Amino acid sequence: MSTSDKPAFHIPSDPWISLRAHTDARIALGRVGAGLPTNASLDFKLAHAHARDAIYSTLDNAALTTALETLGLSVLSLQSQVQTxxxxxxxxxxxxxxxxxxRKKIETLLPGTADVSIVFADGLSAEAVNLHAVHVLAQLLPALAAAGLSTAPVVLADQARVAIADDIGSLLKAELSLIFIGERPGLTSPHSLGAYLTYHPKPGLTDESRNCISNIRPEGLVYADAAQKIFYLVAESLRRKLSGVMLKGEGGLLAGEK
Structure with missing residues (x-):
């Protein structure tokens, strides 16, 4: 049989490939025998390295302070009880x-109250806060001001977990605490920002007392939409005097979707 008479070798098309344009998920990576192609394997290792780096990233306090002061906000830099x-x-x-x-630094402030205490915390990806938090807050502040809501000095909290906002909000005598914190990094989203709000914050509250807006980043929930969702929840929380499982994020829903 001549070369021209041999049947053409056919590589079947992968119906998953077209879906890769719509997601960062690792689909249709191909295979070499029982393993991944070299590029896919190297990409996975690089993503894993980015996730590990995110966990050990630190708040850029100087840059954040400058950006927040540009927005007309005063800033406090505080620390949790963690040493390392x-x-x-x-x-x-x-x-x-x-x-x-x-705690002593807060107690030396002039006594007063505020509607909202705002915290920036490193969490498990400080770089997420460095990249996104100021942009979201810049779009949120005009809505808070238009609603007549006052804000306490913004706190930059190092080595902090979500619940530190309860401690801070209680000391600042705020009606509601709002914390922007780096979320647990994923292999496609090492810099994802989360926002949690709690009505009448105080130490000892648990997660059912909070509302969460997650995946804030340009590739996820974009800044404008995040600010809109946060403002809706803040306004409803203060109006209804509650938060957490009793407060649904219904802002933007069409009639009949509640």
């Missing part, structure tokens, strides 16, 4: 409360 990053990962409880020096 290793301790932070092993002792979540210590990341939920301020250390003694930070």
């Amino acid at each position: 990053r290793q301790e932070y990962l092993q002792r979540p409880d210590l990341g939920r409360r301020l250390n003694a020096a930070s």
